[in-house]
Amino acid sequence: MKANPTALAGVLLLENFVSHDKRGTFIKTFHANSFGAEQLTVDFRESYYSVSHKDVIRGMHFQRPPHEHDKLVYVTQGSILDVIVDLRPDSPSYLQHVAIQLNEHISSVYIPRGCAHGFLTLSDTATVVYNVTSVYEPSADAGIRWDSIGFDWPVTEPIVSGRDNSFVNLEDFDSEF
Numbered sequence: 001m002k003a004n005p006t007a008l009a010g011v012l013l014l015e016n017f018v019s020h021d022k023r024g025t026f027i028k029t030f031h032a033n034s035f036g037a038e039q040l041t042v043d044f045r046e047s048y049y050s051v052s053h054k055d056v057i058r059g060m061h062f063q064r065p066p067h068e069h070d071k072l073v074y075v076t077q078g079s080i081l082d083v084i085v086d087l088r089p090d091s092p093s094y095l096q097h098v099a100i101q102l103n104e105h106i107s108s109v110y111i112p113r114g115c116a117h118g119f120l121t122l123s124d125t126a127t128v129v130y131n132v133t134s135v136y137e138p139s140a141d142a143g144i145r146w147d148s149i150g151f152d153w154p155v156t157e158p159i160v161s162g163r164d165n166s167f168v169n170l171e172d173f174d175s176e177f
Ligand SMILES: Cc1cn([C@H]2C[C@H](O)[C@@H](COP(=O)(O)OP(=O)(O)O[C@H]3O[C@H](C)C(=O)[C@H](O)[C@H]3O)O2)c(=O)[nH]c1=O
Pocket: 046, 048, 050, 058, 059, 061, 062, 117, 118, 119, 130, 136, 161
């Protein structure tokens, strides 16, 4: 696994191990030694996935302290535009965002605690896997409005949940990280 830095401090684009043969494809998305060598968390406490239609936007989500978590995200079917916002006041990339296209199998994105995560579905459907380092705590499940982060989402009529449209704007967000 090769880790590549991004414009946001600590957010890494990871190149997955991918092997093709006549049977199909084999992909490795986690390797404790490689993660440890990059000082990445290896203690994932939950794993879940979502299946989204084209033009769906999910996000921008995070868990509030003390339930914040690191997150490893990858796509097992389809493609997404993965978007991360830095909510850490002490970070050199505070309040900045990055958008990374994730295509099935090829790469994963590692998102440190203190960042908000979301994505736009680019393909007809997309299956997105999340591995996180804390268990789900409803009272700490929070977010920032997807259209308040200064990113021009390449979609004309996004499909967004009422909850995601009810989050606070980034300019009004008071960071606890
Ligand atoms: C995360 C979670 C959610 N839920 C419930 C809450 C809702 O009733 C339902 C769907 O949750 P949500 O609408 O938050 O799902 P997404 O909008 O796909 O959020 C996900 O996608 C964005 C991009 C992320 O980065 C989040 O980490 C991830 O939660 O499952 C649970 O019961 N347990 C859980 O661990």
